[in-house]
Amino acid sequence: xxxxxxxxxxxxxxxxxxxxxxxxxxxxxxxxxxxxxxxxxxxxxxxxxxxxxxxxxxxxxxxxxxxxxxxxxxxxxxxxxxxxxxxxxxxxxxxxxxxxxxxxxxxxxxxxxxxxxxxxxxxxxxxxxxxxxxxxxxxxxxxxxxxxxxxxxxxxxxxxxxxxxxxxxxxxxxxxxxxxxxxxxxxxxxxxxxxxxxxxxxxxxx
Numbered sequence: 001x002x003x004x005x006x007x008x009x010x011x012x013x014x015x016x017x018x019x020x021x022x023x024x025x026x027x028x029x030x031x032x033x034x035x036x037x038x039x040x041x042x043x044x045x046x047x048x049x050x051x052x053x054x055x056x057x058x059x060x061x062x063x064x065x066x067x068x069x070x071x072x073x074x075x076x077x078x079x080x081x082x083x084x085x086x087x088x089x090x091x092x093x094x095x096x097x098x099x100x101x102x103x104x105x106x107x108x109x110x111x112x113x114x115x116x117x118x119x120x121x122x123x124x125x126x127x128x129x130x131x132x133x134x135x136x137x138x139x140x141x142x143x144x145x146x147x148x149x150x151x152x153x154x155x156x157x158x159x160x161x162x163x164x165x166x167x168x169x170x171x172x173x174x175x176x177x178x179x180x181x182x183x184x185x186x187x188x189x190x191x192x193x194x195x196x197x198x199x200x201x202x203x204x205x206x
Contacts, residue, residue: 001108001198002098002124006116007131008160010141012176012183016131017112019187026106028097030090030113030121037089038063047085070152073159087119094124107198117169118161127197129190130170133177135163 005027007013017027038045040061048068049057056068072079094111101109116122133141135157142153167173172193174186 001126001194002102003108003110003194004116004122004125004128005110005112005131006114006128006166007176008133008135008138008163008166009114009156010138010145011131011133013112013114013131016174016176016183016187017110019184020110020191023187023191024106025108025110025191026101026104027110027112028094028101030094030111030115030119033090033093033097034086036093037086044085044089048082051081066146069156073152073156076159079159083119087115090119091121091124094121098124107195114160117166122169127171127194128169129172129174130166131174131176132163132167133175137177 005013005017014029017029021027036042038048045063048063052068052071056064056071058064068082072082098109098111111121111125113119113121116125116128122128138157139150139153142148142156143150146153148156172190174183174190176183
């Protein structure tokens with residue numbers, strides 16, 4: 001069984017994934033795969049450089065992700081173009097990674113993806129787990145983590161799927177607005193539930 005783990009920016013997706021990992025659950029990070037498809041020498045990077053020019057490249061020829069992010073979060077058409085170039089390639093590689101994960105001796109695995117719903121990756125999983133925090137927390141964490149001002153952080157949050165829509169599509173939700181102890185309790189409870197579902201061959205609860 002594959003659980004899709006998602007949430008808005010700075011919601012703590014990687015923190016939650018590592019908590020599951022400590023319980024013996026492996027995970028595939030869609031962000032890592034997204035970086036793979038735009039690495040130097042990859043066709044996607046060539047297409048991006050052709051469209052946006054040297055301003056989105058570092059001196060060594062690698063992608064300047066911050067420069068590209070500033071462009072696409074300010075222009076919805078450019079963001080859609082970028083997704084049309086990268087999303088099919090990401091999905092293809094994710095299928096391969098998940099196949100290897102499923103071939104292992106584990107009760108279930110995680111696909112950690114910030115764009116689980118937007119990219120259609122939800123079709124690749126059995127259940128969707130949303131990591132939820134208030135938008136004000138997202139904005140504050142994003143500004144601090146990514147060294148951007150509050151207006152840029154707000155724009156990044158606003159460009160993502162609305163919080164209410166994300167929650168409406170969730171099978172399970174973890175509230176990451178509390179402390180580490182509260183988070184750990186929620187992860188342990190879900191781990192028990194997912195192991196039970198996996199052992200019975202079901203992806204939904206009665």
